[in-house]
Amino acid sequence: MLLLLLISSAFVLPWAGAGRIIGGNEVVPHSRPYMAYLKIQVTNNTGTFHSYCGGFLIRPDAVLSAAHCVAKNGTVNVTVILGxxxxxxxEQSQQRIRVRNFVVHPNYDPDGHVNDxxxxxxxxxxxxxxxxxxITLPRHNEGVQVATECEVAGWGRTSLGNNRTNVMMEVVLKVQNDTLCLQQFRKYRRQSMIxxxxxNGTKGTCHGDSGGPLICNQKAHGIVSRRPSGLLFPAAFTRVxxxxxxIPQQLRRFALQELPASPSSQ
Incomplete structure (x- = not known):
């Protein structure tokens, strides 16, 4: 896999959100059955735009992803591709399902990807x-020890250039001490980020893998969120x-909205 590490930051958005799998390997087909591919269409007064992100299935009717994937100005339509x-x-294994509704965390701050x-x-x-x-979620405030090896998968680019992959790729990354990210990111939050x-700075995530899960100890402990501009290390993931x-509060709200007589559906 071509790995381009020397690239001007002019080619990377300053916030360097969304991810690509860089320095990883192709996964065994369908070995990550919780993975979701999000096709996102945004329409506003300047036109229609398309993007993509990752996500993961937490219930037969619910997918978790990053807020910055769907918090756009305009009308947002999302289709999820599973399998x-x-x-x-x-592929015959694929299931394409329209997203009926989505909710972004009310305290999401795009400047720093807080509550992403x-x-x-x-x-x-x-x-x-x-x-x-x-995929199983961790318990409330369940931690992950520093140096724990975790997996991140996605369909994003395979270099800091414009190389995209059609097949799912995966990389193994380690949980780092929060001090590294506190030094790197102005709005890093220990409680809500990992x-x-x-x-070595030779592998990581960037555009296209955003919203995908960080799997540690067979649980979805993180969500691909942000990294330094032009760099792979360290990265700040949303702490699930x-x-x-x-999460269950929002699922209950969705259920209430489906009841015809519910005030929430008005």
Whole structure:
């Protein structure tokens, strides 16, 4: 895999959000059945724009992702693709489901990607099978020890240039001491973020993998969120365990909105 480490920061957005798998490997097809590919369409007074992100299935009707993937100006329509390996092919394993509604954390701050989490309600339940499954979430405020090896997967670019992959890639990254991210990011928050990365700076995430899960000890402990401009290390991921109380609250709200007589549906 081509790895371009020397690149001007002029080619990278200053906030360097969203991720690409760099320095990783292709996963065994369908070995990450919780992974979701988000096709995002935004329409506003300047036109229609398309982007993509990652996400992960936490319930047959719900996907978690990053707030910065869907918090856009204009009308946002999202389609979730589950059970995919090669995203450019209409694989029989794939399930394409429209997102009926989504909620961005009310305290999301795009300047620093604080509270960078969004919950997406699917229009219909996913069919759970060998290729499509949910992933376990951590307990409220459950921590991950420094030096723990975690996995991140996605369909983003494979270099800091413009190289994209059609198949799901994966990289192994370690949980780092929060001090590294406190020094790097002005708005790093210990309680709601996890500091992650490869000390050698040769692998990591950037555009296109945003919203995908950081899997530690077989649980989705993080969400791909941000990294330094032009660099791979360290990266700040959303800490899922901090938001565990918020997630079921939103799922209950979605359920109330589906009741015809519910005031929430007005």
């Amino acid at each position: 995919a390996h090669n995203i450019r092919v209409q 989490i969004a919950l997406l309600k699917l229009d219909t339940n996913a069919t759970i099978n060998a290729n499509v499954q949910t 500091c992650v990365g490869d000390e 365990s901090h938001f565990v109380p918020w």
